[in-house]
Amino acid sequence: MNGKVLIIDDERTFRVVAEAALGGEGYEARSAASAGEGLELARSFQPEVVVLDRNLPDADGLSVLEALRAEGGDAAPLVVMATAYGEVENAVTALKSGAFDYLTKPIQLAELVNTVGKAVEARRLRRRNAGFSDAGRRKLEQDLCVGESAAMRRALELAEKVGTSPDTTVLIQGESGTGKEILAHLVHVRTPGRSEAPFVELNCAAIPETLLESELFGYEKGAFTDAKRTKPGLLEQAEGGTLFLDEIGDMPLATQAKLLKVLETQTFRRLGGTRDLRADVRFIAATHRDLSAAVASGAFRLDLYHRLDVFHLQVPPLRERPDDILPLARFFLARYAARAGRALTGFSRAAEERLLAYPFPGNVRELRNVVERAVILASGPVLGPGEVMLHAAPVASAxxxxxxxxxxxxxxxxxxxxxxxxxxxxxxxxxxxxxxxxxxxxxxxxxxxxxxxxxxxxxxxxxxxxxxxxxxxxxxxxxxxxxxxxxx
Ligand SMILES: Nc1ncnc2c1ncn2[C@@H]1O[C@H](COP(=O)(O)OP(=O)(O)OP(=O)(O)O)[C@@H](O)[C@H]1O
Incomplete structure (x- = not known):
């Protein structure tokens, strides 16, 4: 079954022909001859798309459109408004009132089938997107973390496993854009007792060295010239939850020493403070750097490295897990198409080949951007190779x-x-x-x-x-x- 379609139109011949045409295309089609009958049928039949006559005997189609939208809420059907020939203004009003599209009478059956098809697809994409915001956080994270390749499935499995161990420190390594943060988040939401508390992120590379410690530990009023009042740090903000230290490899040595102390004693002090505060957080650190090499060169403390690397998660670059390229591309397509309210069904074979042949030096982030661009460029329901814009990979010489x-x-x-x-x-x-x-x-x-x-x-x-x-x-x-x- 392609989808459920309700036709509300007082013209009997049109109802019979349209029902037959849509039925022939695999839709489950029903019809009603008036606004009252149509709204009642909509409640029991729960159509995905309604083809609605603008001029009904007992009501204006626009008021039916409003009623359908109000009653259905997030699950409301998409409406294709049928307007009489020459009533361009009516069509415009319908679109402004939230109709998905309009058809001008006399309606061509091919056009009807085509427009209904687009509407069904668009509604499914929208619903899927809405589902992300409705669903519980756990489900959300599971859905968001796409991983079909053996390597990624293994990483996801390990992330789930470490969830059962709420105090274990986790170190995630992988190139930039591979999904380290999303994996850290997954560990957080899979940790009973911590998942309801905050997930707080600190990017150690993005903050100047002088600010890093005050961000992390907070400060007492008067601790330094600009400390006009006491400010809790991220460690306190993450209380009970997870502190995600991104780009840990870029943390200065002085801060590394202080972080090590927190990890060992589970206590810390605000800058200028005299009281020890308890740090009840799980630490997850991530880096794109080779930390063991940083240890060898003296840029990273060996003791901190061991303290962080209790549970190791490795996220392979996308080029080493080509099995993830198309599932991720389809996932991003669904997300961006839904966001743009566009009925895009997938990639052509040539577009898929193009994606598969590309090494994605920017990893999943780059793929996400490529798909986002493709959705903007899309001219039809299927994305072709011309819409998949890739950058030439950097090479040493031509x-x-x-x-x-x-x-x-x-x-x-x-x-x-x-x-x-x-x-x-x-x-x-x-x-x-x-x-x-x-x-x-x-x-x-x-x-x-x-x-x-x-x-x-x-x-x-x-x-x-x-x-x-x-x-x-x-x-x-x-x-x-x-x-x-x-x-x-
Ligand atoms: N497995 C995945 N499923 C769905 N989306 C993903 C996946 N991996 C990465 N992404 C998306 O790709 C983008 C980059 O991911 P993320 O920020 O987690 O990477 P990162 O490794 O932490 O990057 P950086 O090292 O630059 O901080 C994000 O939009 C993220 O949602």
């Missing part, structure tokens, strides 16, 4: 040019570069510092990009590559590239 005029597919932007005017240098997938891709991987990615830019035109690709048509065809077969996606 690869040798495989053809006299290689196009610039890796940095393709929609509407900017086309097959006729190749520009810029092509970059192979991969990243400085990471294991280099194999020649096959580079060639496959290159070929895919050329095909993408040529819209599947193999002769054009052959010209660009400076090889014969049969050679291109052989490579396509060897690399298992499916040409189907460029057929429509």
């Amino acid at each position: 690869p040798p040019a495989p053809a006299p005029h290689p196009p610039a597919p890796a940095a393709a932007s929609p509407g900017i570069a086309g097959p006729a005017e190749p520009q810029g240098a092509w970059r192979p997938p991969g990243q400085e510092g990471a294991a280099p891709p194999t020649l096959e991987q580079v060639e496959r990615a290159y070929l895919l990009d050329l095909l993408e830019r040529a819209g599947g035109n193999r002769s054009q690709v052959a010209r660009w590559m400076g090889v014969s048509y049969p050679t291109v065809m052989k490579k396509i077969t060897d690399y298992g590239i499916d040409l189907g996606r460029w057929k429509s």
Whole structure:
């Protein structure tokens, strides 16, 4: 079943034909001939979408729209308003009053089915988004932490496990943007007894050294010139909950010594204070740095490192867990599409290939931004490769040019570069510092990009590559590239 649709219209023929057309497309469709009957049916039938006539015998469609929205609250159906030909103003008023879309009578059935389809999809996305805010925090966090790869599943499992040990200090290591904070939050919400108390974050790299200690420990009135009144620090604000020390690797040595003392004694003093205060918090520290190397170079205290690294969570970079790319991309798509109120259903195969071939040096944060941009650029329900804008990965030096005029597919932007005017240098997938891709991987990615830019035109690709048509065809077969996606 595609969805539940209610038609409220006094024209019998239209009701019968529309019900049949929507039924034929897999919708469960019902109909009512008046506002009163329609509202009653809406209460029992709970439609996802209502196709509503603006001119009903017993009421104005607008008042029915209002009633549906008021009664349904967050679960209200989306309304497609049917207005008479020439009543443009009525259509505009309907949209302003919260209708999802409008159709002009006489309604074409194909248009009806199409608009209803969009409305059903949009409502599902909105509901999903609303669900995030409605659901309990535990459920929320579980949903937010997407992880399909074995490595990420393991990290999530460990995060859950350490939840049962509310005083154990956790150290999370991983590159920037891999999801360390989200994992720290997950540990917090999975810790009975602490999850209802605050989760407080301190970014040790973002605060000047002089302010770090006053932020962490707070201060007494008169402790220093600007201390006009007593201010509790983050340790006190996190009382009973979790203190998340992000970028711990950037903490100055002097503060490290004080933090170590807190961890060992579970007590601290405000700056200028004389009383010991109890620190009832769980510490979670995170860093993108290699802390053992920092210890070796003397930038980080060995004793603090051991004290923090009681329970270790490693978040692998996204390029090492490609199984997470598409689930994360779909998750972000649902989130941003719902936020924008747009009915976007997914990515095309070519767009997915493009995402999968990219190394994401900025990790999940970069993927999130790519999808957010794609949602803004989207022109249809399915996001294509042109809407997935990726930056060329930084490489030490450009690869040798495989053809006299290689196009610039890796940095393709929609509407900017086309097959006729190749520009810029092509970059192979991969990243400085990471294991280099194999020649096959580079060639496959290159070929895919050329095909993408040529819209599947193999002769054009052959010209660009400076090889014969049969050679291109052989490579396509060897690399298992499916040409189907460029057929429509
Ligand atoms: N597994 C995941 N599921 C859903 N969203 C994720 C996941 N991992 C990361 N994100 C999202 O990616 C963005 C970056 O994640 P986060 O801030 O947790 O990374 P980080 O490793 O703490 O980065 P930094 O080291 O720069 O502070 C956030 O918007 C976060 O919600």
